[in-house]
Amino acid sequence: MLALLGFGATVAGAAWFASRTSPKDPKIRAWYRGLNKPAFDPPEPVFPVVWTALYALMAISGWRVWRSEPSPARSNALALWVAQLASNAEWTRLFFGDQRPQRALADVALLESLILSYIAVARKVDLPAAVCFIPYAAWVAFATLLNAEIVRLNPETS
Numbered sequence: 001m002l003a004l005l006g007f008g009a010t011v012a013g014a015a016w017f018a019s020r021t022s023p024k025d026p027k028i029r030a031w032y033r034g035l036n037k038p039a040f041d042p043p044e045p046v047f048p049v050v051w052t053a054l055y056a057l058m059a060i061s062g063w064r065v066w067r068s069e070p071s072p073a074r075s076n077a078l079a080l081w082v083a084q085l086a087s088n089a090e091w092t093r094l095f096f097g098d099q100r101p102q103r104a105l106a107d108v109a110l111l112e113s114l115i116l117s118y119i120a121v122a123r124k125v126d127l128p129a130a131v132c133f134i135p136y137a138a139w140v141a142f143a144t145l146l147n148a149e150i151v152r153l154n155p156e157t158s
Contacts, residue, residue, distance in 0.1 A: 007063040011055045014089040021097030028096050035101075036153035041146060054136045058085070061122065061132035068125045077121040077129075084114035095147070101157050105147045112140045 023029040023044070062081045068074050087110055095104035115137045123130035151157070 003066060004063045007059040011059045014085045015055055018089045018092035021093050023096060031099055035150055038149040050139060054139060057132040057136060061129040064126045064129035065122050073121055073124045077118060077125050080114055080118040080121060084111060084118055087111040087114055101147060101151045105151050108144045108147050112144055115140055
């Protein structure tokens with residue numbers, strides 16, 4: 001149980017890092033609200049609900065892989081888990097903190113590839129751990145599309 005809490009704390013730490021440059025800051029909120037966004041941009045209250053659930057699934061998934069029998073696949077999956085978490089936190093800094101949607105788009109594309117790689121490797125170690133990442137992969141695919149549309153609709157921000 002302590003290890004699960006450790007994975008939860010690690011995910012919470014990444015979320016905290018990301019939140020330091022989130023739309024909660026009035027200047028960042030004003031910048032974000034001033035962007036042209038596609039019609040499919042979700043309302044702001046959706047994001048914390050979705051991310052809370054996804055962060056919980058990420059922690060559970062990493063913990064399940066970690067508690068599996070040691071193997072090269074397990075080690076690879078854990079490395080991918082850490083890499084995707086770092087990329088996840090970096091996206092928020094790039095998009096909101098630096099206000100560079102085009103750079104954030106490159107990061108979110110990398111993030112999606114890390115997530116899909118993690119799923120492929122984790123399924124060899126612990127199938128439920130891999131399944132925990134499927135909603136995350138779907139949400140990040142949607143976020144990639146949203147980010148790409150923001151870049152397209154706001155060429156001056158790139």
